[in-house]
Amino acid sequence: MKKKKPAPRPESKKGAAKPSKAKKPKAKPKVPKPTRIPTLPHYGPTPFIHFIKSYFNVDKPAVTSETLIERAQAAGVAWKELPEHEKEKIKAESRVLRDEAKIKRDAFICDLDPAVLKELNRRRVARNKPRVVAHYPDHVKRPNNAYILKTHGHTLEGLPLTQQAQKIGGIWREMSEAEKEPWVERYKEAKAEWARNHKTEASHAT
Numbered sequence: 001m002k003k004k005k006p007a008p009r010p011e012s013k014k015g016a017a018k019p020s021k022a023k024k025p026k027a028k029p030k031v032p033k034p035t036r037i038p039t040l041p042h043y044g045p046t047p048f049i050h051f052i053k054s055y056f057n058v059d060k061p062a063v064t065s066e067t068l069i070e071r072a073q074a075a076g077v078a079w080k081e082l083p084e085h086e087k088e089k090i091k092a093e094s095r096v097l098r099d100e101a102k103i104k105r106d107a108f109i110c111d112l113d114p115a116v117l118k119e120l121n122r123r124r125v126a127r128n129k130p131r132v133v134a135h136y137p138d139h140v141k142r143p144n145n146a147y148i149l150k151t152h153g154h155t156l157e158g159l160p161l162t163q164q165a166q167k168i169g170g171i172w173r174e175m176s177e178a179e180k181e182p183w184v185e186r187y188k189e190a191k192a193e194w195a196r197n198h199k200t201e202a203s204h205a206t
Contacts, residue, residue, distance in 0.1 A: 037120050044101030047094040110134045146183040
């Protein structure tokens with residue numbers, strides 16, 4: 001009787017490679033949202049713009065894109081032909097509106113977060129626009145130095161501003177120490193006064 005051959009042993013799984021786990025996709029870095037810059041309040045209407053608003057709204061049809069240029073030209077002619085006393089009245093109304101607008105604009109700027117104001121000015125400078133400055137009503141301004149105190153209000157007619165600044169700077173540099181002394185003393189007194197007020201402000205804030 002023939003012996004049966006033993007069944008083959010199953011192959012060991014030790015050397016079998018384990019299936020690799022799927023790698024989790026890397027989380028994309030969060031891109032910070034751009035700072036939202038609010039629109040600044042307007043300066044208020046100039047006299048001519050104030051006149052145009054009333055000119056367009058008195059017994060005339062509504063302005064459309066087709067008639068805008070023609071109507072604006074007609075308003076320009078009407079403004080030139082307006083009697084001077086009527087112009088003065090419109091200018092006075094415009095000043096009141098612009099003063100009110102300035103108060104609202106200044107308050108709006110003072111309430112802006114410093115980071116928002118910084119970003120606003122960065123964008124304005126990139127577009128060649130002047131910076132916006134917050135004027136805090138209770139803030140005591142640092143006094144001007146002796147040179148600014150001496151040259152403030154000096155103008156040289158007929159010269160561009162840059163050349164005026166150079167000429168006035170030359171006048172200051174040519175002054176003797178004795179001539180500069182009164183202005184230096186005025187600056188020292190103003191600086192000491194500013195330091196006292198600034199210290200008082202800081203103590204109130206704490």
